[in-house]
Amino acid sequence: MKLFWFKILSCFMALNVLASTFSFAVGQHYCGEDLVDFSFFGKAESCGMDVQQASDSHEHNLQKNGCCEDETLSVLGQEDLLLSVENVSIGEHQFLIAFTYSYINLFEGSQENIVPVVHYPPPLLVKDIQILDQTFLI
Template sequence: MKRVLFQISSFLMALVVLFSTFSFTVAQHYCGDDLVDFSFFGQAESCGMEIQRPSDSHKHNLEKKDCCDDVTLSISGQHDLKLSFEKLSFEQQQFVVSFVYSYLNLFEGLQENIVPFNHYPPPLLVKDIQILDQTFLI
């Protein structure tokens, strides 16, 4: 049972490390207020309604506002996972070592069931003290 619990906890910790370092980007293409396309791996495809800008004409100096919009959401993961034990001060190292030692010994069981009062007989009852003092458990 302890081995299975250890394997499950180590698998969950590996998933936490994986998802904390995982980064991704979502590209979205809006035409007006409507979402036309989105992509997890690369650029979202255009709807084809971009304004054609003539390059040789000087009459079109005023630019029209484009109705399409590209939005990119990017979530970056953690990149510095290599923590060094030497960067800790002596007191912090001492705390970590004592915590790990006490945590590992917390789940360590005894080899046999030890009863400390096994060799001592109970006292002899001369009188029934509960009846003499009239103390009864209800």
């Protein structure tokens, strides 16, 4: 049962690290105040009511404002989780090697069942202690 919870916790922690480093963007197209289209990958499609701007007159741009608007919401993930090998000191390097070696050898089990008291006989009873102390099981 302990191994089951260990696996569940490990998967949860791996997904937590993945979610915290994941970056994405959502493109949205509004026509007025209504959401017309959104897209997780790429740009959202327009509704077709975009204002065609004339390239020769700048006064035309000031007079007429379009009702359509594009927005992009972006969520940036953490990028400071990367460990640089150049910044690890010699003491930390030795600790990582020793920890890895001991962790790998922690799960190696022996094939035989070792009983350390097989070669030692029990002590000889010189006197019966229960009679001397007058303690009897009823």
